Amino acid sequence: MDKANALYGDVPYTLQPGACGERGEYIHITPTYLTNLETTSTTKIGQSGKVFVHEWAKYRYGVFEEYGYPGDPLYPIFYREEVYEGGEVVSKLVTNFCTNIALKGSRV
Numbered sequence: 001m002d003k004a005n006a007l008y009g010d011v012p013y014t015l016q017p018g019a020c021g022e023r024g025e026y027i028h029i030t031p032t033y034l035t036n037l038e039t040t041s042t043t044k045i046g047q048s049g050k051v052f053v054h055e056w057a058k059y060r061y062g063v064f065e066e067y068g069y070p071g072d073p074l075y076p077i078f079y080r081e082e083v084y085e086g087g088e089v090v091s092k093l094v095t096n097f098c099t100n101i102a103l104k105g106s107r108v
Helices: 029-034 040-045 049-062
Strands: 013-015 027-030 079-083 088-095
Touching: 013 049, 027 049, 029 040, 040 049
Parallel strands: none
Antiparallel strands: 013 027, 079 088
16 A cells, blocks of 8 residues: 555556556555545545456556546547548547447537
8 A cells, every 4th residue: 555646646556567468566555545445436436346356457467458547648538540531641539448339429
C-alpha cells in the first residue's frame, strides 16, 4: 500500500511496462481506496471485485489496459487514425475501448 499517486490519485493501477504477456511489477493500492471500498471507491471507480480482477490480469498475465484515460499519453481515451476513404486519406477520431463492435455516437 502507498499514498495517492499524482496522476491516478486513489484509483488502483498496475505498473506493467513490459510487452503483452509479461508480468507487471506491482499493483498500486492506497489505504484511502481500501477504507472506502463500500462507499466512494465503488461509486467513483467501480465494483471492487471487478477492479481487483482487472488489475490482477495486468499484473499476473501482462494484459494491456483495456480502455483509455483522459489526458494520458500512454493510454489515451481517444486517438487519431488515418484511413483511406473516397480516394483520399481522412483522419478519424477513434475511441480507445475494448469492444467487439464499433462504438457510434455524435457530438451535440
